[in-house]
Amino acid sequence: MQAMNSDNALHFDVALVLDLLGVFFFAVSGSLLAARKGFDMVGSLLLGCLVGLGGGVIRDLIISTAVPAAFSQPLYLAPPLLAAVLVHLLFSHVERGGRLLIIFDAGGLALFCITGTLKALVAGLNPVAAILLGVTTAVGGGLLRDITANEVPQLFDSKDLYGIPAFLGAGLTTVLFSTGLLNLFSGSAVAVAVFTFRILAWHFGWHAPLAARRNRAGAVPG
Amino acid sequence: MQAMNSDNALHFDVALVLDLLGVFFFAVSGSLLAARKGFDMVGSLLLGCLVGLGGGVIRDLIISTAVPAAFSQPLYLAPPLLAAVLVHLLFSHVERGGRLLIIFDAGGLALFCITGTLKALVAGLNPVAAILLGVTTAVGGGLLRDITANEVPQLFDSKDLYGIPAFLGAGLTTVLFSTGLLNLFSGSAVAVAVFTFRILAWHFGWHAPLAARRNRAGAVPG
Amino acid sequence: MQAMNSDNALHFDVALVLDLLGVFFFAVSGSLLAARKGFDMVGSLLLGCLVGLGGGVIRDLIISTAVPAAFSQPLYLAPPLLAAVLVHLLFSHVERGGRLLIIFDAGGLALFCITGTLKALVAGLNPVAAILLGVTTAVGGGLLRDITANEVPQLFDSKDLYGIPAFLGAGLTTVLFSTGLLNLFSGSAVAVAVFTFRILAWHFGWHAPLAARRNRAGAVPG
Numbered sequence: 001m002q003a004m005n006s007d008n009a010l011h012f013d014v015a016l017v018l019d020l021l022g023v024f025f026f027a028v029s030g031s032l033l034a035a036r037k038g039f040d041m042v043g044s045l046l047l048g049c050l051v052g053l054g055g056g057v058i059r060d061l062i063i064s065t066a067v068p069a070a071f072s073q074p075l076y077l078a079p080p081l082l083a084a085v086l087v088h089l090l091f092s093h094v095e096r097g098g099r100l101l102i103i104f105d106a107g108g109l110a111l112f113c114i115t116g117t118l119k120a121l122v123a124g125l126n127p128v129a130a131i132l133l134g135v136t137t138a139v140g141g142g143l144l145r146d147i148t149a150n151e152v153p154q155l156f157d158s159k160d161l162y163g164i165p166a167f168l169g170a171g172l173t174t175v176l177f178s179t180g181l182l183n184l185f186s187g188s189a190v191a192v193a194v195f196t197f198r199i200l201a202w203h204f205g206w207h208a209p210l211a212a213r214r215n216r217a218g219a220v221p222g
Numbered sequence: 223m224q225a226m227n228s229d230n231a232l233h234f235d236v237a238l239v240l241d242l243l244g245v246f247f248f249a250v251s252g253s254l255l256a257a258r259k260g261f262d263m264v265g266s267l268l269l270g271c272l273v274g275l276g277g278g279v280i281r282d283l284i285i286s287t288a289v290p291a292a293f294s295q296p297l298y299l300a301p302p303l304l305a306a307v308l309v310h311l312l313f314s315h316v317e318r319g320g321r322l323l324i325i326f327d328a329g330g331l332a333l334f335c336i337t338g339t340l341k342a343l344v345a346g347l348n349p350v351a352a353i354l355l356g357v358t359t360a361v362g363g364g365l366l367r368d369i370t371a372n373e374v375p376q377l378f379d380s381k382d383l384y385g386i387p388a389f390l391g392a393g394l395t396t397v398l399f400s401t402g403l404l405n406l407f408s409g410s411a412v413a414v415a416v417f418t419f420r421i422l423a424w425h426f427g428w429h430a431p432l433a434a435r436r437n438r439a440g441a442v443p444g
Numbered sequence: 445m446q447a448m449n450s451d452n453a454l455h456f457d458v459a460l461v462l463d464l465l466g467v468f469f470f471a472v473s474g475s476l477l478a479a480r481k482g483f484d485m486v487g488s489l490l491l492g493c494l495v496g497l498g499g500g501v502i503r504d505l506i507i508s509t510a511v512p513a514a515f516s517q518p519l520y521l522a523p524p525l526l527a528a529v530l531v532h533l534l535f536s537h538v539e540r541g542g543r544l545l546i547i548f549d550a551g552g553l554a555l556f557c558i559t560g561t562l563k564a565l566v567a568g569l570n571p572v573a574a575i576l577l578g579v580t581t582a583v584g585g586g587l588l589r590d591i592t593a594n595e596v597p598q599l600f601d602s603k604d605l606y607g608i609p610a611f612l613g614a615g616l617t618t619v620l621f622s623t624g625l626l627n628l629f630s631g632s633a634v635a636v637a638v639f640t641f642r643i644l645a646w647h648f649g650w651h652a653p654l655a656a657r658r659n660r661a662g663a664v665p666g
Binding site for chain 3: 031034035037038039040041042043044045046047057061067068070071072074077084087088089091147148149150
């Protein structure tokens with residue numbers, strides 16, 4: 001890996017905070033799902049770890065030969081612990097709606113598409129690979145969560161846009177990084193934009209064209 | 223990694239084309255499944271990426287410390303894009319049968335058991351490991367596809383042979399490589415043989431003995 | 445990796461035997477599940493490989509840049525082969541209960557939380573990371589098994605303790621290793637303790653508090 005100048009070091013510090021915040025958001029979404037499924041606190045903590053840390057571990061395995069941050073830095077275990085405790089204390093069985101889960105998931109998505117892309121760019125990957133890796137990081141944890149819970153992943157579900165906001169965030173991050181305009185403020189603006197886009201898409205049911213066009217001769221034969 | 227002679231370089235060029243073709247076949251199978259499940263085009267593209275690139279990413283993570291080819295070479299994104307567009311344009315909701323999915327999946331299986339094994343052998347793995355890795359590459363993408371779609375994976379399904387053709391292809395590739403007989407023609411012959419074997423097994427319902435023998439005292443108690 | 449003294453070499457030899465035994469136990473649990481689901485022998489062997497080797501491959505990918513032991517040492521394929529054959533010969537469709545599966549799974553859990561932690565400590569990871577990796581190794585294979593079989597993973601299931609015994613075993617291993625007290629006898633004692641703990645938790649239905657507290661105002665409104 002190339003020597004990092006102070007600029008990149010700055011990127012990294014900010015990225016660590018954003019990364020930990022993203023871990024927390026995804027971990028909450030995992031613990032909320034655990035609560036809804038009636039799992040116990042250990043299951044809640046472990047599902048939170050899987051969702052919060054899974055995307056980042058995949059990212060770190062792909063870009064580098066070092067031990068993934070989630071394993072080498074014990075600090076990464078704090079957000080899932082906090083998430084499991086908060087969900088246990090604050091969440092009651094009455095609030096079963098998936099609304100809160102969608103919101104925290106959107107927060108994680110918004111942060112991880114930035115930190116994943118940034119980490120790939122700093123590691124020297126080309127822009128296309130960096131965007132792809134940013135999207136992988138952003139959607140990886142949620143994919144693991146949904147697969148584990150035996151649900152069709154939100155990622156592939158056609159009800160509203162999920163992958164597109166992550167692509168947008170990863171693309172904007174790449175442009176800002178390449179032009180030297182990426183900083184705490186522009187990065188936060190991207191995160192807010194991705195989060196807002198995702199929530200609006202969910203609220204209004206925006207969706208992409210279907211994978212297969214409907215049959216045009218759709219008339220039911222008499 | 224050891225220096226590669228021109229022979230291995232030739233292997234690699236051919237392997238790249240076969241690998242991309244395998245990615246395309248598996249990506250089509252992913253997009254077909256997305257169409258059947260009613261996912262949107264983004265889901266179709268992402269499921270195509272997961273199925274087409276998943277097996278190769280696992281392979282590259284296992285054999286090498288470099289960034290997996292799917293991430294370092296943007297060219298690998300072309301087949302899933304093409305697959306999602308073709309399925310969107312050509313596939314109608316009427317053709318819901320899994321026939322097409324089985325055929326494209328068999329094509330990917332036939333190519334990946336060769337390219338996965340070859341990449342492992344070139345990386346210096348022993349023959350047994352190379353065969354195991356070839357099979358892992360060949361069945362990995364389809365396994366991810368079926369798990370994601372909440373279906374019992376074809377790989378473990380007892381209705382017809384799936385793993386055996388991949389083992390055969392990986393074994394033949396290892397023998398041809400070790401004896402210096404592997405070239406475009408012999409490799410293509412192996413691919414055709416594996417594809418044909420898999421399709422015949424599916425068509426005629428060939429299957430292996432069950433994991434557990436049926437109870438011999440099978441008479442229903444009176 | 446740092447030079448290993450003879451002590452660590454000793455650890456490694458014992459660890460190899462324990463690791464292979466753990467692979468065997470998990471592979472049996474995979475083949476038993478394959479039998480229950482009506483898979484064929486190829487599916488049984490491959491599911492046994494996935495369950496028996498999956499946790500260790502994840503572990504090796506995380507801690508090191510070398511090819512995972514399951515791929516570089518053909519010896520690792522012997523336990524899944526043996527497991528598939530034994531299950532085929534000894535298991536009949538009559539014995540469908542999950543009792544045997546739970547017991548073999550507990551055996552694998554007990555051994556892998558030790559070998560996974562030990563391998564991480566020898567590779568120079570900090571104690572917290574080593575414990576986390578030990579737990580990941582121990583629960584990884586079973587998680588893959590349950591996800592593949594479309595069942596809610598035992599790991600997250602609230603019916604009895606599953607993750608806690610693995611945490612306990614990984615923690616004890618770390619303490620014994622750090623104090624220089626880890627040897628074949630103390631390691632075996634930890635394995636027996638973890639196995640016993642898990643089986644007792646299953647038999648008596650010990651469980652942790654739920655992820656979310658039940659609503660206190662639980663009275664049904666009139």
